[in-house]
Amino acid sequence: MLIPHPLLGLRDAQEFTYLGDANLMNRPDPNAPNAEAMFCDYVFLRDNPAGVHRELWYHEQGDRSWLVVTRNTVTHEILGAELASDVALAHREGSK
Amino acid sequence: MKFSGFKVIKEALTGHKGWTPLWRDPEPQSAYDIIIVGGGGHGLATAFYLAKTFGQARIAVLEKGWLGSGNIGRNTTIIRSNYLLPGNEPFYEFSMKLWEKLEQETNFNSMVSQRGIINLIHTDAQRDAYRRRGNAMRFAGADSVLLSREELREKVPFLNYDNARFPIKGGLMQPRAGTARHDGVAWGYARGADMRGVDIIQNCEVTGFKIEAGKVLGVETSRGFIGAKKVGVAVAGSSSRVMSMAGMRLPIESHVLQAFVSEGLKPTIPGVITFGAGHFYISQSDKGGLVFGGDIDGYNSYAQRGNLPVIEDVLEGGMALMPMIGRARLLRGWGGVMDMSMDGSPIIDRTGIEGLYFNGGWCYGGFKATPASGYAFAHLLATDRPHDTARAYRLDRFAKGYVIDERGAGAQPNLH
The missing domain is CATH 3.50.50.60 (FAD/NAD(P)-binding domain)
Structure with missing residues (x-):
C-alpha cells in the first residue's frame, strides 16, 4: 500500500505504524459526570466498519507525523491522507 | 450413513x-x-x-x-x-x-494428529518464561516438557541452532498438541x-x-x-x-492474517515448530506441504488477502529458523479475517x-x-x-x- 503523505508524496505503508480508528483523537472530557463510562467506550469499543475507515498512521520511518488516512477496509484502496494536526485544528475551529 | x-x-x-x-x-x-x-x-x-x-x-x-x-x-x-x-x-x-x-x-475422520508443538527458546529470560508457562499448563491438567538444546537437537536437527542473533537454547514442548484436518x-x-x-x-x-x-x-x-x-x-x-x-x-477490530503452503515434500518436519524470536510457525500437512504463517498485517481489514511486506517478513523468519526451506517453492498464500479483541x-x-x-x-x-x-x-x-x-x-x-x-x-x- 502507498500512502499519499500531504507533505512527502506517496510513501510505502511500511514506513508507518498503525494505531487505529481516527476517533481515538477525540478523547472524552475527563471532568464529565459520566467520564468513566465514556473513557471505557473510548479505550475499548470500535465501530470497525467494512468499507471506508478513517484511521491514524504514524510516519515512524519518515517525518514522524501523524496522519489521518481514509482507506477502504474491504479493498485496501487508500482514498486520502491528511495531517492529523490539521484535522485536530479544523475540529477545534469547528467546535468554537 | x-x-x-x-x-x-x-x-x-x-x-x-x-x-x-x-x-x-x-x-x-x-x-x-x-x-x-x-x-x-x-x-x-x-x-x-x-x-x-x-x-x-x-x-x-x-x-x-x-x-x-x-x-x-x-x-x-x-x-x-499452551496458554x-x-x-x-x-x-x-x-x-x-x-x-x-x-x-x-x-x-468422522477429522485427522486429529497429536504430533506435538515446540516453542523455541532463544534467551535465558525466555526459558524462565516458558518454564512458568509449562507449569501453568500443568496446573490446568495439560502436558508440557521443557527441552534442553541437546534434546531438541535430537528431535529437530535441521534448525539453525547457531544463528548469531537468535541462537536456539531449547524449547517448550506440548506432546499432546498437533494438527487436525x-x-x-x-x-x-x-x-x-x-x-x-x-x-x-x-x-x-x-x-x-x-x-x-x-x-x-x-x-x-x-x-x-x-x-x-x-x-x-x-x-x-x-x-x-x-x-x-x-x-x-x-471491543473488536477486524484484521487480516495470512498463511502459506509450500509444494508437497517428503516428511521432514515432525510436529509444529514456532520461532521464539520472530513470529513464525510451521508444520507439515499430511499431503506434504509446509504450512506456515506469522504476524497479522496490522491494519483494519475485511479483505481475505494481505499485502507483500508481511509475506516477506514471514519468509525471513522461516529462513532464519530453518534455512533448508529456502529451496522449497511457495505454492500459495491466503488471508483470513480475524476478530482481534482488545x-x-x-x-x-x-x-x-x-x-x-x-x-x-x-x-x-x-x-x-x-x-x-x-x-x-x-x-x-x-x-x-x-x-x-x-x-x-x-x-x-x-x-x-x-x-x-x-x-x-x-x-x-x-x-x-
Missing part, C-alpha cells in the same frame, strides 16, 4: 456408488427454538453439542455462504493448549480433551448436527435482528424472517458487522438483549478452540449459565478491569 472400516472397504470394491450426502439441504422453517448465526467451525460445533449433549431440539444454523467458507477453511490447522493465564488455559485444555475424542463423538472438523460437526435434526441452512444471510422491548424475536434473512427464542451469533471475523445490526459496538482473548457471553448471545473475538486462535467454543456456547445457550472453563470470557470484563491479556499489550488489537 455411518462410517466404518467395513463400509470403506465395501465402497472401494463397489465403485464408491453407495455414499450419500453428509447433510440435508433443508428449507428454513418459520421458527426455531435456537438459531445459530454462522455455519463455520464454532457455529456448527455449537449446534452439534446443543443437540447431542444438551438435548435441545428445533435448532437451525444460518450460513451466509457455503458451510465452512470462513476461517474454518482458512487457518493453519494447529491444535494446542499461560488462568482465564485461558483451562478452557484450551478442555478443548484439547474434546479434540482427543472428537472423531469418536462425530464418527480443518475442513474435516466442520464437516464432522455438520454431519453430526444434521443427523440429530439440526437444520443447516446455507446461502441464508442474516440481514437484521427483530428486537422488541429488549428481547430478540428472530432474525431477518435473505430468505425471509425466521423466528427464534434464542439467537447465538458465532461469526468471528464479521462480528462487528453482525452485532451492529443489533445496535452493539464491540485483550487478545475471546468472548462467549450474553448480551444486553434478552435471548441474544455472542461468541467471537477469537483473534488468530479460533481453530484450536473450536470444540470447547462450541461446547461452552451450547452450555450458555441451553442453561443460561457460562461453562466453567469459559467464565472469564465476559463482555463486561473490559469495563470491570478483568481483561485476559496474554501478551500484556493493552487495548491495541494489532499487537496481540
Whole structure:
C-alpha cells in the first residue's frame, strides 16, 4: 500500500505504524459526570466498519507525523491522507 | 450413513456408488427454538453439542455462504493448549480433551494428529518464561516438557541452532498438541448436527435482528424472517458487522492474517515448530506441504488477502529458523479475517438483549478452540449459565478491569 503523505508524496505503508480508528483523537472530557463510562467506550469499543475507515498512521520511518488516512477496509484502496494536526485544528475551529 | 472400516472397504470394491450426502439441504422453517448465526467451525460445533449433549431440539444454523467458507477453511490447522493465564488455559485444555475424542463423538475422520508443538527458546529470560508457562499448563491438567538444546537437537536437527542473533537454547514442548484436518472438523460437526435434526441452512444471510422491548424475536434473512427464542451469533471475523445490526459496538477490530503452503515434500518436519524470536510457525500437512504463517498485517481489514511486506517478513523468519526451506517453492498464500479483541482473548457471553448471545473475538486462535467454543456456547445457550472453563470470557470484563491479556499489550488489537 502507498500512502499519499500531504507533505512527502506517496510513501510505502511500511514506513508507518498503525494505531487505529481516527476517533481515538477525540478523547472524552475527563471532568464529565459520566467520564468513566465514556473513557471505557473510548479505550475499548470500535465501530470497525467494512468499507471506508478513517484511521491514524504514524510516519515512524519518515517525518514522524501523524496522519489521518481514509482507506477502504474491504479493498485496501487508500482514498486520502491528511495531517492529523490539521484535522485536530479544523475540529477545534469547528467546535468554537 | 455411518462410517466404518467395513463400509470403506465395501465402497472401494463397489465403485464408491453407495455414499450419500453428509447433510440435508433443508428449507428454513418459520421458527426455531435456537438459531445459530454462522455455519463455520464454532457455529456448527455449537449446534452439534446443543443437540447431542444438551438435548435441545428445533435448532437451525444460518450460513451466509457455503458451510465452512470462513476461517474454518482458512487457518493453519494447529491444535494446542499452551496458554499461560488462568482465564485461558483451562478452557484450551478442555478443548484439547474434546479434540482427543472428537472423531469418536462425530464418527468422522477429522485427522486429529497429536504430533506435538515446540516453542523455541532463544534467551535465558525466555526459558524462565516458558518454564512458568509449562507449569501453568500443568496446573490446568495439560502436558508440557521443557527441552534442553541437546534434546531438541535430537528431535529437530535441521534448525539453525547457531544463528548469531537468535541462537536456539531449547524449547517448550506440548506432546499432546498437533494438527487436525480443518475442513474435516466442520464437516464432522455438520454431519453430526444434521443427523440429530439440526437444520443447516446455507446461502441464508442474516440481514437484521427483530428486537422488541429488549428481547430478540428472530432474525431477518435473505430468505425471509425466521423466528427464534434464542439467537447465538458465532461469526468471528464479521462480528462487528453482525452485532451492529443489533445496535452493539464491540471491543473488536477486524484484521487480516495470512498463511502459506509450500509444494508437497517428503516428511521432514515432525510436529509444529514456532520461532521464539520472530513470529513464525510451521508444520507439515499430511499431503506434504509446509504450512506456515506469522504476524497479522496490522491494519483494519475485511479483505481475505494481505499485502507483500508481511509475506516477506514471514519468509525471513522461516529462513532464519530453518534455512533448508529456502529451496522449497511457495505454492500459495491466503488471508483470513480475524476478530482481534482488545485483550487478545475471546468472548462467549450474553448480551444486553434478552435471548441474544455472542461468541467471537477469537483473534488468530479460533481453530484450536473450536470444540470447547462450541461446547461452552451450547452450555450458555441451553442453561443460561457460562461453562466453567469459559467464565472469564465476559463482555463486561473490559469495563470491570478483568481483561485476559496474554501478551500484556493493552487495548491495541494489532499487537496481540
